Amino acid sequence: MLNTERSPITGKRVQLMATCLCDAFYDDVAAATVEVLEHLGVTVVFPEGQTCCGQPAFNGGDWAASRRVVRHTVRTFAGEDPVVVPSGSCAAMMFHGAVLEFEKESDLPEVAALGRRTWELADFIVNGLGVKTWPGSYPATVAFHRACHTRGTASGEAALTLLRSIAGVKLAEFGEGEQCCGFGGTFSVSFPNISSAMGDLKLEHMRAANPDVVVSGDMSCMMHLGGLAAKEGKPVKTLHLAQVLRDALKAAKS
């Protein structure tokens, strides 16, 4: 079972874990996350020393390498403030994966403590801050992809709560929503045939629903699906939930 127990939010300051993917490819997603949090009156601190949550090596089976990165992350995100991350997968790495690979380590308590104050963005907004509606408008048919690492957490439902509340958003229903997109970290490069076949199936289901945009709380899935679609010459528009929330706000202001 996932450890999803969280201490209640008291202050209005958070540390942002931007994720390595946003650091390398998706700066706009990280920026949107900051703007969305600031709109809610939250002060966002960005610890400069941050790198990656450690998941690539954890999933790749090299736990010793992963622990090294997790230890760095624990040092970087010291303090008591909640850590907010625009990725269900990196959040789950902190509160579940890291705890698993530190089971026999003496610094498990520090790792588990960081896990308990790490929140996926939508979960933080809806269940941490208690914000259940979102202002502004976003006129589009949205196919929402629930990233697999949010199974058993409140993140998927939280994202849908926010999306449903935005004026103009029409959620597209599509088949086999519970199925994985095929990314899976190192799986995507060591099982490229199965990974891409899974992605193609996901795209087929989504395209049948004719969405204007595919939205997820995890850029890793979007990088894979968007990359597959682009390579096939039939690109699909992909966005992170934070970008939709930010753009909806912009519409409210203009």
Added chain:
Amino acid sequence: MRFQPIDQYSAGLKADTRASVYQSTKSTHEKRTKLLFDQFAAPDRLRELAGEIKQHAIENLDTYLPQVEARLKANGAQVHWAGTAESACAAVLKIMRDRGATKMVKAKTMVSEEIELAHYLEKHGLEALETDLGEFIVQIDDDHPSHIVRPIIHKNRREIATSFEREGLGAYNDDPGTITRRARHFLRHKYLEADVGLTGANFVSAESGRIVLVTNEGNSRFCLAATKCHIALVGIEKIVPRDRDLSILLNLLGRSGTAQDLTVYTEFISGPKSPAQPDGPEEMHVIFVDNGRTEVLASDCREILRCIRCGACLNVCPVYRQASGHAYRSVYPGPVGAVLSPLLMKDKFPQKADLPKASSLCGACNEVCPVNIPIPDLLLRLRNRAKEENVPSPGTPPMGAWALMASQPTAWKAALAGGKLLNYVPTKLIPVPALQAWADKRALPAWRGGEFRKWMRQRAQ
């Protein structure tokens, strides 16, 4: 070899086979989910409870195994203990030889596949005939099951009709009704000729010594109708503490496995023929098989022994759906097999250390498992074990240099800047296998390393 064996197998799989596997698993999975959520207020709570029962049972086998042995003996059965596959096969052979028996009819049991019993008996000149329709087809085709509940999920009816024609079971006819009727007709005589009936056990109650068999075809009943001797082959993890634990487990098994409220037959067998029970074989043997399970119990993957072999994790698994069961080179394929099969190899673990890699870790298996086994966690533990034992893993990028970089902010920032290279140099020219594998199937987004940090700094000013 560039990629993982299971990925290569999948790439070569016939489109027909993939379609059969996909259609059948998808439809069972969807029916299963509807059934459970329509009928129970909190099916996930039920799965957790069932998991706790089985976890308790396997962690207390030292109490329950002696208890079940005493109950079975009191019920008139003979109990045998087999540490290995060979000793389990030898125990069956001895029972048959002692009786002068030459023919056995078999119900479906995965543990008999695991110990390769049918081949063993044939080698010793004895007949062991599969009576489950799927297993019968596997046997006449000299094939292997590719699913733990539906052994021939990889075959279509045209292939089966061709096999029947070849075996002289009638002219080509691919109507499923006709195929079943012909198999039934052929098998009917075999039940009457056989002296020994072999079954597995889905559960054995430590409280009463009752053996529970769950089937749909009724063949296990036929196996015990005319034969004089019943042999039950049972993995030691099949024990449940009490009869009433069966209610929750049976409620979940049929629904999870085949999307049925209950399977067509649920048999409770409490011993051989006796004055109080005038039907059935006069002799009953229960062979408890370890074959590596004690080692699994001692490992950090012991939760896999909760498994009740329902097949739900295979049905939902996107990798199984793409690759089919034979890709796993094991009696137990799919998510459960990716954990159990390498563990059962004992010191030959490296030969199957690639199986736990065959997962995107999507967690769908855990979400459907009726005994709530945290399969992804166990896959991860086994990946780490493979790394610690230095088993090579084709296609998995090395993590050492990355970890070094990701634990030193200066190096990390330098890499963020250096990555810009990707925007100018064609990926074909960059000799990083992981990058090639990515780019072969998917476009790479533009590298924007460090841009967000720049944005944050500018706002702060």
